[in-house]
Amino acid sequence: MDKRNIYLGTALILAGCLLFSNQFFDFNFFSMEYFWPVFVLIPGLIFEASFFLSGRNAGLLVPGGILTTIGTLFFFETFTGWRFAEYTWPVYILAVAIGLAQLYMFGTRQRGLLIPVFILTLIAMVSFVMAVFGGIMSWLNYNTVLPVALILIGLYILVTRSSSSERR
Numbered sequence: 001m002d003k004r005n006i007y008l009g010t011a012l013i014l015a016g017c018l019l020f021s022n023q024f025f026d027f028n029f030f031s032m033e034y035f036w037p038v039f040v041l042i043p044g045l046i047f048e049a050s051f052f053l054s055g056r057n058a059g060l061l062v063p064g065g066i067l068t069t070i071g072t073l074f075f076f077e078t079f080t081g082w083r084f085a086e087y088t089w090p091v092y093i094l095a096v097a098i099g100l101a102q103l104y105m106f107g108t109r110q111r112g113l114l115i116p117v118f119i120l121t122l123i124a125m126v127s128f129v130m131a132v133f134g135g136i137m138s139w140l141n142y143n144t145v146l147p148v149a150l151i152l153i154g155l156y157i158l159v160t161r162s163s164s165s166e167r168r
Contacts, residue, residue, distance in 0.1 A: 044070075047067065070091070073088060073095075090125070094121065097121045
């Protein structure tokens with residue numbers, strides 16, 4: 001069977017399942033309110049598929065990884081009403097790292113590609129942690145941090161000294 005027939009058949013089955021779910025779950029997937037991320041996701045998947053089907057030109061994986069990651073993020077954001085956008089924005093940075101990581105894994109494995117991959121991933125992870133814990137840290141009064149830190153360090157010293165003197 002031709003590969004194109006397999007992809008077309010799979011796409012039609014998925015479209016039918018989505019239309020079917022609209023009828024029973026009042027889930028209007030095909031409205032432009034929810035459907036617009038497809039215009040970002042589909043080109044990314046085409047880039048990805050064109051490399052994996054041909055096995056040539058690994059450079060296609062960079063825009064493929066970026067667009068696929070961002071398209072998936074857009075689907076998540078539209079279905080959650082953009083409630084998590086203040087926390088998920090580091091995914092835009094991570095998308096570039098994913099595209100470059102794919103180029104490294106499936107390309108010529110140039111070690112120089114790992115430098116931007118690690119830097120971008122680190123920036124994305126630190127930004128995500130700061131976005132998530134920044135809201136938690138906002139209630140913290142920084143005038144109390146130093147006294148609490150000194151008390152905790154003092155308690156640690158006392159506990160470790162007393163337990164070491166009991167062993168002797």
